[in-house]
Amino acid sequence: MTETNNIQPAENTQTAQTVAPPTLGIQDILNATSLIKVAMERGKAFTAEELVEISPIYARLLAFSKFVQEQAIAESQAKSAAEAEQTAEVPVAKKEKTKKSKK
Secondary structure (H helix, E strand, O other), rough: OOOOOOOOOOHHHOHHHOOOOOOOHHHHHHHHHHHHHHHHHHHHOOOOHHHHHHHHHHHHHHHHHEEEEEEHHHHHHHHHHHHHHHHHHHHHHHHHHHHHOOO
């Protein structure tokens, strides 16, 4: 008896699925800065030559994370102020409509 296998070529599942790009969040950057800081404080994780290269990276990561956090706070405050302004304007508009309807 001869067996025939009907093997279908598998579709490339990677093209069928959308591949999400890797993400890097602000928390990841904060964790990296903490990791570098702890390693530097312990003293044996890096050589003196490596610290020369690592310190500027640490400083840039820290500056970037502070910048992003400050932006998030500013956006949150602006959004809260805009929402407060909108809710303050609504009662005025309602008062004007009631005055017009009474006439």
